[in-house]
Amino acid sequence: MSGTYPCGTPRDDGASVRGDLADGHSDGLEPIHSLDLEATTSIDALVRGMAGTAFGGRNLGEAADVYEAMVRDPACHRVLTLSGAMTIAKQGLVIADMIDRGWVQAIVSTGALMTHGLVETAGMLHFKHDPAMSDEELMRKGYNRVYDTIELEQNLDDTERLVSSILDGVPDDDVLCSHSITSMIGKHLSEQGDGRGPLRSAYEKGVPVYIPAFTDSELGLDVATHNHARRLAGRTPLRFDPFLDLDHFHARFIEHTTHGILTIGGGVPRNWAQQVAPYIDILGKRVPELAHPPQRYRYAVRICPEPVEWGGLSGCSYSESVSWGKIVPASEGGRWAEVKADATIAWPLIIKAVMERVDKS
Numbered sequence: 001m002s003g004t005y006p007c008g009t010p011r012d013d014g015a016s017v018r019g020d021l022a023d024g025h026s027d028g029l030e031p032i033h034s035l036d037l038e039a040t041t042s043i044d045a046l047v048r049g050m051a052g053t054a055f056g057g058r059n060l061g062e063a064a065d066v067y068e069a070m071v072r073d074p075a076c077h078r079v080l081t082l083s084g085a086m087t088i089a090k091q092g093l094v095i096a097d098m099i100d101r102g103w104v105q106a107i108v109s110t111g112a113l114m115t116h117g118l119v120e121t122a123g124m125l126h127f128k129h130d131p132a133m134s135d136e137e138l139m140r141k142g143y144n145r146v147y148d149t150i151e152l153e154q155n156l157d158d159t160e161r162l163v164s165s166i167l168d169g170v171p172d173d174d175v176l177c178s179h180s181i182t183s184m185i186g187k188h189l190s191e192q193g194d195g196r197g198p199l200r201s202a203y204e205k206g207v208p209v210y211i212p213a214f215t216d217s218e219l220g221l222d223v224a225t226h227n228h229a230r231r232l233a234g235r236t237p238l239r240f241d242p243f244l245d246l247d248h249f250h251a252r253f254i255e256h257t258t259h260g261i262l263t264i265g266g267g268v269p270r271n272w273a274q275q276v277a278p279y280i281d282i283l284g285k286r287v288p289e290l291a292h293p294p295q296r297y298r299y300a301v302r303i304c305p306e307p308v309e310w311g312g313l314s315g316c317s318y319s320e321s322v323s324w325g326k327i328v329p330a331s332e333g334g335r336w337a338e339v340k341a342d343a344t345i346a347w348p349l350i351i352k353a354v355m356e357r358v359d360k361s
Helices: 043-050 055-072 092-100 111-121 137-142 154-165 178-192 198-205 219-232 241-255 266-276 276-286 318-323 345-361
Strands: 076-082 106-109 124-127 143-146 149-152 258-264 300-303 337-338
Touching: 043 055, 043 266, 043 345, 055 076, 055 258, 055 300, 055 337, 055 345, 076 092, 076 266, 092 111, 092 345, 106 111, 106 198, 106 241, 106 266, 111 124, 111 154, 111 178, 111 198, 111 219, 143 154, 149 154, 149 345, 154 178, 154 219, 178 198, 178 241, 241 276, 258 266, 266 345, 300 318, 300 345
Parallel strands: 076 106, 076 258, 258 300, 300 337
Antiparallel strands: 124 149, 143 149
């Protein structure tokens, strides 16, 4: 037997194809297609072609479609969450491009990621790791390894001096939080005319950058070091209140009715950004004077290779997040896409494809 036959039509051998087998179209199934590289003339065309294939390629293509819908929705308040060493992996200008295009209204990040981005924006360099050098040798020479890339200890020393010089001008009675500190750093980078980067672009576009686990970072250690120096100089140490970040994010969030989130990795930044929805619900139940209509993320794109069965927030599916009241379910118009891939591969492809689509329209 060979060939394809409509249901119920005779074959060459006189037998009949079973008439009770469906053909896919009758159930509204969408055909998939081979990826035709000869017909692919742009990143957008490649990503659209991948959307019509299967497995991770389809996930990536569908993520671009959801992200496009997110950025084209003028009512959408868009949150970018960042974890992993994405700036030392040289994705900092991807972040800056998204900010500069108005595709981001809030960033929630790890402190390490913003520190490495600050290093680059201030003109310092990262290097490829030479596998012939042992980690013991790297330590002796002041080379901090992040997988296959090197952050110089000298860079971090220079960063500490920069941060301390900025904090020197802060009045003793000011109360700081992560987004006020990142804004001050961005302002300095902008006024100095340093290179492009996340903190400079965020400051120039009025995008707050929150670092929920602030003390778990070089920036946090820099502030702690600066406070010790203040004490030794007879000055009052600067106070830090993380709840200022939480309530600032909450206040901006409830100004909008439609929300989107693009998550790179997961961890604390993802959960902190998503927990604003339960926070709104909790406030309404426990402090009725602060009641507000429910708010959840309608659009969501996640790029992270962590599997769900490990039980961590990084691998948590958006379907699971629906159960927590963080994401609008698909039955109510929610649009999600999850790409289980290295973000340094998938993220630039998605953003460049959407850039090409928007630029054409």
